[in-house]
Amino acid sequence: MSRIEPTIDIRVTEWIEQLSERFGKTGVVFDLADWLGYFAYDMIAELAFGEPLGFVTRGVDVNQLIKKFHDMAPFAGFVAALPWIAKIFTSNPLGRYIFMPKPGDNTGTGQIMAYRDHLLKDRFENPMEGVHNDVLQSLLCATHKDGTKITMDEVKAESFVLMVAATDTVSAFMNPMIIFVLLNQEVYRKLMAEITEFETTGKLSPGVPTYQELQDMPYFQACVKETLRHSPSAPTILPRIVSEGGEELNGMYAPAGAEVAANAWVTNRHPEVYGKDSMEWRPERWLDCDEQHSKMMERFLHTFGYGQRSCLGKHMAKMETQKICMQFFRAFIPSFTNLERPFVTENWSMQIYWDVLMTIKPRVKE
Ligand code: HEM
Numbered sequence: 001m002s003r004i005e006p007t008i009d010i011r012v013t014e015w016i017e018q019l020s021e022r023f024g025k026t027g028v029v030f031d032l033a034d035w036l037g038y039f040a041y042d043m044i045a046e047l048a049f050g051e052p053l054g055f056v057t058r059g060v061d062v063n064q065l066i067k068k069f070h071d072m073a074p075f076a077g078f079v080a081a082l083p084w085i086a087k088i089f090t091s092n093p094l095g096r097y098i099f100m101p102k103p104g105d106n107t108g109t110g111q112i113m114a115y116r117d118h119l120l121k122d123r124f125e126n127p128m129e130g131v132h133n134d135v136l137q138s139l140l141c142a143t144h145k146d147g148t149k150i151t152m153d154e155v156k157a158e159s160f161v162l163m164v165a166a167t168d169t170v171s172a173f174m175n176p177m178i179i180f181v182l183l184n185q186e187v188y189r190k191l192m193a194e195i196t197e198f199e200t201t202g203k204l205s206p207g208v209p210t211y212q213e214l215q216d217m218p219y220f221q222a223c224v225k226e227t228l229r230h231s232p233s234a235p236t237i238l239p240r241i242v243s244e245g246g247e248e249l250n251g252m253y254a255p256a257g258a259e260v261a262a263n264a265w266v267t268n269r270h271p272e273v274y275g276k277d278s279m280e281w282r283p284e285r286w287l288d289c290d291e292q293h294s295k296m297m298e299r300f301l302h303t304f305g306y307g308q309r310s311c312l313g314k315h316m317a318k319m320e321t322q323k324i325c326m327q328f329f330r331a332f333i334p335s336f337t338n339l340e341r342p343f344v345t346e347n348w349s350m351q352i353y354w355d356v357l358m359t360i361k362p363r364v365k366e
Pocket residue numbers: 161162165166167169170173232233234238303304305306307308309310311312313314316317318321
């Protein structure tokens with residue numbers, strides 16, 4: 001993880017500079033959700049394909065990529081939650097031809113596939129061996145356990161998963177983290193007091209703080225955990241098939257082959273674990289309890305999935321999202337422009353946010 005920290009710091013700094021120039025100095029209203037999306041998409045483009053796509057420097061949805069992802073989200077969510085229905089339509093060549101998206105077709109998925117293929121073609125035409133140090137290069141050099149080389153279809157599938165897994169999930173954490181802190185003025189006051197104390201005592205680096213420094217801030221971490229709990233990025237069922245021998249689940253027997261699933265939005269609100277007020281966003285729940293209870297609440301958090309197929313990008317996600325939120329609060333004093341409707345959000349199997357309209361002023365450090 002320490003290898004990618006400097007790359008993350010460069011992108012965080014660039015994002016703050018752009019916001020400062022475009023909105024901090026001018027007072028122009030902007031949509032925070034758009035800008036958090038620009039950051040998330042540039043970040044994964046750099047780590048996966050070697051360079052950012054220019055969302056942040058240009059301040060636009062490059063090639064309407066974010067829109068295309070959002071067009072694809074309902075279909076992707078449906079297939080992820082109910083794979084057996086999708087199988088009915090796709091288990092024969094004709095069904096696959098009719099129902100499965102293809103690179104370049106008019107669906108959001110087809111458009112993303114075409115974009116991925118364009119990036120792969122570009123890499124093949126300009127390999128510059130030894131220069132690239134990104135996920136794509138690692139995939140292209142990867143081999144199976146038996147030593148055979150990974151196929152091009154596998155490279156395509158893996159890079160597609162990465163593009164889907166590491167973009168809107170990240171936005172869907174950063175949006176509610178900033179929104180809920182700002183909507184709860186007492187929380188905002190406590191968080192800013194902690195930030196100021198850490199700055200004045202030299203416990204936060206002046207540029208982008210290190211990830212380790214952020215772990216030492218108890219109130220900030222309580223806000224992070226409460227957002228992960230209350231607003232999971234993928235509030236949907238993530239099915240698993242019970243393996244040979246069946247499984248005893250909470251007093252009920254699930255036979256081999258049965259499909260079982262849990263939705264993080266539900267499990268993260270279990271009142272016996274998180275309290276009777278589990279519907280509320282309240283960071284204090286992580287501080288007002290003993291260490292044992294806090295560890296138990298953390299253990300049951302389902303936001304990154306569970307077990308062998310849980311999120312592979314969890315640590316990177318935590319690093320980039322915590323850094324961006326912290327730097328946003330350190331650099332600016334934000335105000336919503338419409339307090340009656342400060343944001344809009346919908347669950348498309350991925351939680352999507354928009355219309356987070358605000359102005360920002362530079363924060364003068366105490
Ligand atoms: C806050 C941000 C993120 C959240 C909440 C999140 C959440 C999830 C969830 C719920 C799953 C499915 C787990 C399951 O089925 O049990 C998943 C899978 C995955 N995530 Fe993330 N994710 C985030 C960011 C990222 C990032 C930044 C990356 C890549 C750098 C990433 C890479 C992956 C991959 C590759 C998988 C598939 C794992 C597999 O099938 O074995 N995720 N993520």
